[in-house]
Amino acid sequence: MKTRASFFLIFAVLAVLAGSLSAADAAKADPESREAREQRLAWFRQDKFGLFIHWGLYSIPAGYWKGQRSPGIGEWVQHRLKIPNAEYADLARWFNPVRFDADAWAQLAQDAGMKYVVITSKHHDGFALFRSAASPFNVVDATPFKRDVVAELAAACAKRGLRFGVYYSQSQDWHEPGGAGNNWDFPGNDTKEKSGAFDRYLQEKVEPQLRELLTNYGPICLIWFDTPQLMNGVSQAHRGKRLTDIVRSLQPATLIDGRLGTVGDYQSTGDNVIPPKASDAAFEVPATLNHTWGYRSDDHNWKSPGELIFKLVDIVSKGGNYLLNVGPTAEGVIPQPSQDNLREVGAWLRVNGEAVYGTGRSPFGEEFGEYATNLKDRAGQPVFLGFNDWRCTTKPGKLYFTLFKVERDGPLGVFTLPAFKNRISSVYALTDAGRTPLEVKTHADGRRFFHPERWVNDSMGTVYVVEYEGDQIER
Structure with missing residues (x-):
């Protein structure tokens, strides 16, 4: 037997x-x-929070060209002011960021509680922050700096256990006659497609550079493609597939974002666009700390640490990731307000990270808000009215309620839990190492509630853990 x-x-x-x-x-x-x-996607769903870095030649004009202010975001200065390609490319002779310190950048990401870093290896201006045999328009061959930024940052991230990814502008390349986007120096996109110039650009620059990135810099956690011009039509799908095949053949574990032009591994929302509701589909919100992505000397509209924490918890409670951007100066320095605010977020996460990393989305939904009855946007759609009092994330047997605003009940605050049937076994503040249980009471209508430690509004958010019985929430 x-x-x-x-x-x-x-x-x-x-x-x-x-x-x-x-x-x-x-x-x-x-x-x-x-x-x-x-x-x-396993690591992506676990990590939740990443650092985006937009850096390149556009950090030199910093939003201005020959005394003229460029409207909008800093990295689009060439496009917005229709700067001749030869003049813009000459900026490479002046790109010498002697204060660039990859270790300091990676340390900032770690201090902020971020788990992955994504840098613009090539933005729409066509300039690469890595050594490339496919084009001399790169930081090693075209500048006095002569250092491979991608290589140094990849090494600094690996040293700290941070995952490393790259942004790569696959369609727009204002430096190349065959690339999309530059119609003041070169013919329009339709002409490029019909003549085969766009495909030659893909084959001669994009595909070789993608192979270089996936071969020379260690594990790449994700490729962040952008603006899929000439790549998202039915007859154009073969272009995105070729790039996908390169990624899958060289680094099968590398994620592809949602802006290649074909189906990616996860959805990329619009810039700074947080969905109104939760989703089971993996998604990421790319967002800025101020208004611009690339450095602008006149943009000081910094989001406060409290705003950043709310956005992080809001996005995670809806099932997504937050990819938060910094725009370093031409010297290679991340602006001090960016550093200060990110480190405050990191300090909060060191205490409350259990409510963020590896958590699932809210099982409720009423906390997010509701659509207006009569108010409509420009497209004629109902406007979503967001609620900002609290958010909920989950782990098996636990609900994490991050409270930003608590109603007052006499001298005490009161938080009424959303309705669910599971028996509650314990409620305590996440900051309480002793897990001192708070008393759970019941309103006349049957809704359960407890008294938080304080009732005042808290822009930074206070987390309370509700432990319950059962495998999942029963409504």
């Missing part, structure tokens, strides 16, 4: 392993399958 039992145990173990191998084999055989995508 013992021998027979051992046989069945071994058989069971082998069966489980075979099932696992089958799933892995299936994912390998079809990298676009749901199983393969979820394997790639």
Whole structure:
């Protein structure tokens, strides 16, 4: 009997392993399958918070050109003012960011509680922050700096256990005659497509540079493509597929964002656009600390630490990730207000990170807000009226309520829990190492509530943990 039992145990173990191998084999055989995508997304769903870095030649004019102010965001100065390509490219001779310190940048990300870093390896101006055999218009060959920024930052991130990814503008390239976007120096996009110039640009610059990034810089956690011009039509899908195939063949675990022009591993929202409701689909909100992405000397509209914390918790409670941007100066310095505000967010996360990292979305929804009855936007759609009092994230058996505004009930604050049927086993403040239980009471209408430690408004958010019985919330 013992021998027979051992046989069945071994058989069971082998069966489980075979099932696992089958799933892995299936994912390998079809990298676009749901199983393969979820394997790639595992770290993304865990990490929640990343640092975006927009840096390049545009940090030199910093929003101005020959005394003229460029409207809008800093990295679009060439496009907005229609700067001739030859004049703009001459900025490379002056790009010498002697104060650039990859270790300091990576340390800031770590101090802020971020888990991954994404830098603009090539933005729309066509200038690469890495050594490239495919184009001399890069930081090593075209500037007096002569250092590979991507290589240094990748190494600094690896040293700190941060994941490293790259932004790459695949369609727009204002430096190349075949690239999209520069119609003041070169013919329009339709002409480029019909003549084959755009495909030659992809084959001669984009595809080789993508191979360089995926070959020379260690593990790349994600490729952040952008503005899929000439790549998102039915007849244009072959272009995005070629790039996808390069990524899958060289680094199968690398994520592809939602702006390539074909289906990516996760959805990228609009810039600074937070969805009104929660979603089970993986998504990421790319956002700025002030108004611009690339450095502008006149943009001091910094979001406060409290605003940043609310946005982070709001996004995570809806099932997404927050990719928050900094725009370093031409000298290679991240503006001090960016550093200060990010470090305050990091200080909050060191205490409250359990309510963010690896959490699931809210099982409720009424906390997000509601659509207006009569108020409509320019497109004629109802305006969403957001509520900002609290947000909820989850782990098995736990609800994390981050409270930003608490109603007053006499000398005490009161927080009424959303309705759910599970028995509550404990409620306590996350900051309380002793997990002192708070009394849970019941209103006349049957809704349960407790008294937080303070009732005043708290822009930084205070987290309370509600432990409950059961595998999931029952409504």
